[in-house]
Amino acid sequence: MKMIRNRFGSLSRVSVQLQRHVQQMSTNAAVAPAEGTTINEFRTAVSNPGEHSAVQVAKFYTIPAEQKKQIFGGGGLPKQYEQQIKTFTEACLMVRNPALELLQYIKDTDLTKPVVRYVLYGENGTGKTLTMAHVLHYGALNDYVLVHVPWAPNWMKRPKEASNAAGQEGMIDLPFDAAAWLVHFKTQNSQLLQRLQLKTSKEYVWSKRESTPAGSTLIELVEHGIARIKYASETTAALIAELKQLSTAGQCKVMVAIDGFNAFFHPVTRIFSDNKQRVTPDQVTLTQPFLDITNYDWPNGVCILSVDKIAMTEGHMDSYMPRYLLGQEGFEHLDPFVPIHVDNYTDKEFHSYISYYLDRHWINKTPQGFEEQLKFMSNKNPYALMQLVRAL
Amino acid sequence: MSAGLTRLWERLPLKKQAAQSSIRVFSNQEQQQQPEVEDDEEFRVLSLRTVKQQFQRRQQVRRDPITPPRTGRMAVDQDWTAVWPGPRSFHPASVPLPLRQGFTERGAAAPSKFANAELMKIPNFLHLTPPAIRQQCEVIKRFCTPWPKGLETEAKWQRHFPVEVTTTDFCHSLPTIRNPEARRVTISLKLSDLKFDSHARDKFLRLVGDRYNKDTDILTFVTDRCPQKKQNYDYALYLLTACYHESFVTEPWEATKSEADMEVYLFERNQSKLSAEGILNWNAKEGAPKVAPSKSYANCVEQLINEGENEYNLGKYKEEVKKMLNIA
Numbered sequence: 001m002k003m004i005r006n007r008f009g010s011l012s013r014v015s016v017q018l019q020r021h022v023q024q025m026s027t028n029a030a031v032a033p034a035e036g037t038t039i040n041e042f043r044t045a046v047s048n049p050g051e052h053s054a055v056q057v058a059k060f061y062t063i064p065a066e067q068k069k070q071i072f073g074g075g076g077l078p079k080q081y082e083q084q085i086k087t088f089t090e091a092c093l094m095v096r097n098p099a100l101e102l103l104q105y106i107k108d109t110d111l112t113k114p115v116v117r118y119v120l121y122g123e124n125g126t127g128k129t130l131t132m133a134h135v136l137h138y139g140a141l142n143d144y145v146l147v148h149v150p151w152a153p154n155w156m157k158r159p160k161e162a163s164n165a166a167g168q169e170g171m172i173d174l175p176f177d178a179a180a181w182l183v184h185f186k187t188q189n190s191q192l193l194q195r196l197q198l199k200t201s202k203e204y205v206w207s208k209r210e211s212t213p214a215g216s217t218l219i220e221l222v223e224h225g226i227a228r229i230k231y232a233s234e235t236t237a238a239l240i241a242e243l244k245q246l247s248t249a250g251q252c253k254v255m256v257a258i259d260g261f262n263a264f265f266h267p268v269t270r271i272f273s274d275n276k277q278r279v280t281p282d283q284v285t286l287t288q289p290f291l292d293i294t295n296y297d298w299p300n301g302v303c304i305l306s307v308d309k310i311a312m313t314e315g316h317m318d319s320y321m322p323r324y325l326l327g328q329e330g331f332e333h334l335d336p337f338v339p340i341h342v343d344n345y346t347d348k349e350f351h352s353y354i355s356y357y358l359d360r361h362w363i364n365k366t367p368q369g370f371e372e373q374l375k376f377m378s379n380k381n382p383y384a385l386m387q388l389v390r391a392l
Numbered sequence: 393m394s395a396g397l398t399r400l401w402e403r404l405p406l407k408k409q410a411a412q413s414s415i416r417v418f419s420n421q422e423q424q425q426q427p428e429v430e431d432d433e434e435f436r437v438l439s440l441r442t443v444k445q446q447f448q449r450r451q452q453v454r455r456d457p458i459t460p461p462r463t464g465r466m467a468v469d470q471d472w473t474a475v476w477p478g479p480r481s482f483h484p485a486s487v488p489l490p491l492r493q494g495f496t497e498r499g500a501a502a503p504s505k506f507a508n509a510e511l512m513k514i515p516n517f518l519h520l521t522p523p524a525i526r527q528q529c530e531v532i533k534r535f536c537t538p539w540p541k542g543l544e545t546e547a548k549w550q551r552h553f554p555v556e557v558t559t560t561d562f563c564h565s566l567p568t569i570r571n572p573e574a575r576r577v578t579i580s581l582k583l584s585d586l587k588f589d590s591h592a593r594d595k596f597l598r599l600v601g602d603r604y605n606k607d608t609d610i611l612t613f614v615t616d617r618c619p620q621k622k623q624n625y626d627y628a629l630y631l632l633t634a635c636y637h638e639s640f641v642t643e644p645w646e647a648t649k650s651e652a653d654m655e656v657y658l659f660e661r662n663q664s665k666l667s668a669e670g671i672l673n674w675n676a677k678e679g680a681p682k683v684a685p686s687k688s689y690a691n692c693v694e695q696l697i698n699e700g701e702n703e704y705n706l707g708k709y710k711e712e713v714k715k716m717l718n719i720a
């Protein structure tokens with residue numbers, strides 16, 4: 001029996017190699033091979049995050065390629081992890097305790113109650129973003145409208161373009177970033193929005209000639225924002241206000257996921273106003289709608305926010321704790337929230353990850369005690385481990 | 393006379409044949425007449441070489457014969473307090489004890505008490521023997537008054553006399569009996585003996601500043617600005633009274649104390665309370681009694697802000713939030 005399994009394993013490995021070869025040859029590598037057949041002790045075949053439980057802890061599950069493209073097409077996975085996914089030709093996520101805890105909370109949520117804010121926090125590189133990705137996958141599969149900001153500090157630190165807002169005095173618009181976010185929103189939710197047929201509650205007048213009448217679908221609203229980049233920021237605000245109303249009315253449920261949420265409460269941004277002064281985040285038009293939707297005053301939804309040291313700038317990065325990173329204002333905005341600590345790997349998770357790397361032939365040389373050495377050098381920090389074993 | 397004779401000899405026209413005899417005579421004369429030359433004041437011989445007799449003999453120091461130590465003559469039942477009435481450094485002849493102290497080479501006995509600097513260096517309590525203390529207590533007993541009734545235990549006397557006054561008297565053998573340090577008065581009391589409301593307590597602590605020790609809960613006033621002890625004592629009590637009553641006065645400007653002026657975070661006056669109430673009273677009917685956030689939640693938010701974040705406080709906060717929001 002064991003022999004058969006071994007042979008089966010080696011066969012499957014050959015097939016994986018073949019498939020990889022094929023992928024490299026083929027120019028459009030959109031469809032990843034279904035690798036449900038290779039079930040090692042560090043993998044799980046359960047690819048629906050809703051069914052994950054403590055049994056699957058420290059095991060890898062695969063996100064199907066089309067779902068990955070839909071959810072994370074516009075960002076949401078760290079860049080280096082994205083590269084790793086490309087190299088390994090499969091989008092694998094490890095089932096970890098913070099995500100399981102969060103999923104459990106979300107499943108048990110009473111949706112008639114005001115939205116509960118969950119705040120992921122932890123040291124650099126412990127997997128806050130990937131925990132969020134895991135939960136996002138759950139949300140996408142369970143008909144949540146995703147309001148996902150892959151990395152909020154991008155808006156405050158390196159916006160594509162900043163211009164003065166038309167209607168509001170002293171406010172700054174980030175039209176390209178807003179449009180990019182609308183595109184991201186559309187890719188994530190287009191199927192669901194088609195199905196739900198959500199309608200706007202009031203007429204939005206953009207200019208003398210352009211307006212979105214009341215009763216048009218949200219898709220139309222979003223598409224208008226994408227087409228008319230000038231109004232993208234206002235469209236974002238309108239869209240989020242509409243979503244809040246719709247979920248209050250019970251027509252949809254909304255999952256808000258904002259990575260680097262503390263960027264909204266950073267003292268200054270790197271955006272300059274007309275008089276060459278740095279503006280504060282609350283002077284950016286994109287800030288207000290996202291602060292609005294993270295408020296507690298609407299039901300039928302769930303908020304997953306992460307606070308990150310690297311969302312801050314020099315001098316504000318002393319601690320990874322949420323109160324410090326959010327500051328007084330941010331804490332008051334979110335309180336009461338449920339903090340969820342994302343920690344370094346446990347021994348089991350670490351071993352599982354090493355097995356995964358070995359399986360992918362990513363680690364080739366395995367001298368005596370290499371695992372111990374890696375454990376020692378990385379301190380079981382996921383990002384540090386990825387850096388240690390990375391390609392040159 | 394002999395000197396004149398010599399000169400006579402020298403003045404004589406010298407004959408070679410007589411030279412021998414003359415020299416002989418001179419040497420003979422010198423031997424016989426040397427003491428006489430010293431006595432002569434008119435003519436003194438310059439002696440270039442030191443002469444042994446010129447050294448003066450060192451004077452012998454006269455010492456009394458050493459008397460044996462008086463410990464040998466002490467009676468066994470003598471009154472020791474008379475021998476050693478006050479504090480004094482060790483004296484071997486007065487202490488009838490075979491004491492030894494000090495370090496010598498290995499195997500040898502420690503140096504005896506005579507001429508022993510080690511024993512003199514260390515403080516001794518030979519004047520504080522139990523009989524001496526008893527004797528002195530007997531003497532000062534007639535100045536004592538009976539212990540007041542109702543102050544038998546420490547708890548009792550601390551309740552009746554919460555203020556502790558410390559002064560110092562100095563006693564010198566000087567022309568003046570004054571000492572500038574004697575005017576200093578220290579009064580101390582436990583702050584828990586005073587009754588405050590929260591505002592008054594806060595204000596009182598601000599008024600007294602570092603005179604209050606938070607760890608021991610003791611308030612201390614030290615006064616030395618008046619020349620007399622009595623005046624300083626009165627002043628200290630005045631300070632205490634004035635601070636206490638002033639702390640109950642609410643000035644009109646105190647109402648303008650904003651959140652930024654708060655020295656501690658109070659749940660009651662912050663946004664957190666409004667948020668928590670908003671969530672707890674979500675969709676509540678008009679006129680329904682308001683649900684207030686629990687005391688433990690308020691405490692843990694205060695603790696989180698006031699003590700600063702750590703895993704423990706944050707974990708506690710998480711538990712309380714979960715309890716309040718009914719999450720798993």
